[in-house]
Amino acid sequence: MRANLHVNLHRPARLAVVAAVVVAFCATLLTGGSADAAPRGKDGLTGYAFDARCAPTQEQMDAWLTSSPFWGVGVYIGGSTASCRTTETDPGQPHLDATWVSRQRSAGWRVLPIWVGPQAACSAYGDLIDPNPAGEYAAADARGRAEATAAVARARELGVASRTTLWYDLEGGFDVADEDCRRSALRFLSGWTEALHDLRYRSGVYSSISAGIHVLDNADNLSPGSYAMPDQVWFAWDNNRADVDVDPRWVRKDSWEGERVHQYQLHTAATYGGVPLTIDRNFLELDAGSQAPRTLLACGRTDLDLRSYPRLRTGRSGDAVKALQCLLRKHAGYRARLDGRYDAQVARAVTKFQRRHDLERTGRTDPATWTALFARGSKPLMKVGSSGDAALRLQRALRASGPRSVKVTGVVTDRTTRAVARYQRRLGLDATGVVTTDTWKALQTGAH
Template identity: 45%
Template sequence: MPSHRRSPPTRPKLAAAVLLAALVVMAVGHAGVSSLDADAERASAADTGGHGPAERPVVMGPAPPAPPARAAWSGFAFDACSAPSQWVMNRWRTSSPFTGVGIYLGGVHRACAQKHLSIRWVERQLEAKWRLLPIWVGPQASCTGYDHRISGKPGKNGSFDAARARGMREARRATASARALRIPRREVIFYDLEPFDTGTSACRRSSLAFLEEWTEELHRRGYRSGVYSHVNAGISLLSRTGRHYARPDAVWYAWIDRAGSMPREYIADQGFMRTSRVHQYALDTGVEFGGIRMDIDWNFVSLGATSSAAPPASCDQVASRVAPRTLHPGARGPIVRVAQCLVLPGDRHPTKTSGQYDATTARAVLHYQRRRGLRPTGSVDRRTWISLLARGHTPVLKKGSRGEPVRRLQRTLNAAMGQRRIDVDGTYGPATARAAKVYRRSLGLSARPVVTARVWQALERGRALDPVTGHPQ
């Protein structure tokens, strides 16, 4: 871990959350975003002889490398301070909604050691079809409190040569690290530029100069350029650069909002980031998939592709919304995804299922039916649905109980009784109590509104009731 000031948080990108409120105050204090933009244009034009912010009126930089084949992708990605172990990556590959992972290659402000990051680690993730988002955390803006900062000296003719030279060096170091890990050329490498005060002219212009040289040097070395920053800092400034400025090929913006949303109030050029963007929309969140918990940041990715960012519902959440119907091999669609995530091994997340009732799914259903004492048909019939929906922790439940086991009970009783009598809301209320009484009577138990081990066992064996008479079927 680099020894830097205490002011930056443990993980570099978490500074976006810490400084978010300060950035809002800065924006208001500088008379709003529009006046800040006007000030930036006037100050830059005065300092550079009429050119845009931190532009060089000289030569256009090298053309960006073409994206690699099948580079376009859209979906969810996570990043953690350290690259997870192979065991974690394997578990999360099927059980989480993520298809991409951010990895910190290095840089003077990388906060965590990378115990697992190696050539073999990279190879194995690529083989498993993970998408990698490499990140470099070097010096920060000149007006920040970090130990290592970009030079804010204008230099000769206000071209910020020192900042540009540092941007070139950081790009060379980042690409050397990427090559050492065998990260394929033409991939995007993101520079992590934490929030800073865009109201300071030298800080603003030196940061843009640094990032422009970062982009051009990455292009010279066969990689594409990306920049991570807060929407009201580096991203806002980049969106206001002129046509002579070498913009990055992709941006990664911190903005705590719904997944995939566009920060239109901060961005001057919406087309700049419409299909080449990563949205970091949740910070430092503890989540568990496949029985493994990690603290991560959530990101929605749209690189060369567009898609809606529907919240990635878990298997239990999706199962609570469906009306079970008999499924045979050859079926397809969302309801097949639900059956697959309940029956396939490995705690499948719905986004990691095919939605096609193929031979693998049929074998898994047969195996499940035999283990549970159900008729081995290979099709998901009503009794099989009841059993699948009931799987999980089986505590004693009664009036006042709440949470996931109650939701599981509610969805299973609806399937067992042949009609939706209970709202699946996770609260054991009067409707749930009435349904539990009916089901208990069918088992020869007293009509107490309590769900015990006997009730759970019957549900797991797929015991169904006639929807009219309430008698066992």
């Protein structure tokens, strides 16, 4: 995936593109042709992904799972232009099979399957989209459908489930002002999308923001309905910014909101867990992104997110005590009213919790007790994009352990992982920012 990012349209060429697309729109009003709705996606995610073209070994994937910021991995699954060969006798993709895909999904990876077939007619690749305009570029449409059918067959061999997005890699570096080249590419991608929808998969397109993605957005803007649009886009824009913001010179700000991947750094060497790979770095927001819990309140309407978590003892009262009572109800069998008063029952429940979790048994609530109370529960692997109850527990435990800079949202962000790395560093753990079992154990024992 090496999209050329230096395509530019001067004003006369832009006007020619606009005129051509308007003509296409008028023709489409006569012929119709909108695609069926795409199958719905699920499991929204906002976070980091990498693509290395060829599937890494299982050992490499395992090392990166627990030490890198990435949740997503892009991998070529086939197509005439896809190759992992280093020599003519190299079979290519020696590690990619259904077992590999299943293992990554079970571990928590989001696999992004990429198909690399014929390229734009005016590009320099060997296999090209047919630019013949006959029948509204019927040959290009048919080829797009055939590529989608082949991609689905391969995806099914690999155990890639329906409703998954299959990504078509249309490399940049082609002349978007060349009408037949541009329109045949659009018709090809439209056929790809319609065929995928018919086969119950979702459609994604990878290309340069200033080439393929710009052409798609321009067509959708000026002639809506002329072409079936992909459900998600993956745009190459080597600006070193890990976000999904687009350049309005090329793509409208509201196009594919919540359904974008940004390839922001190309062909870079990276090492995680002592394992080096050469990768492209991506930031993604797919299926509307990672979602925060509906409410941050607990025990009915109790607010657990205080400005500070003070030391408490018998005789104290207020919101902090009420938050403590709520946590004790969840983790220490406290059954009395949440009245905000630190009485003998609260002290006994605190002592009970401290005894169960190897904390100093004082009956008083200190930072270690707050941290352990918030962290109690399962110990899932967490990185940027992780969300839900575990994210709330993590963020609250980090706040209780010392730094107040952690914002409690229920979605792990870069800010959260920086706080995790600081916490790990203080305790002598590997400061990866990835929340592993060791980090959870430290939090659940009140280490701070």
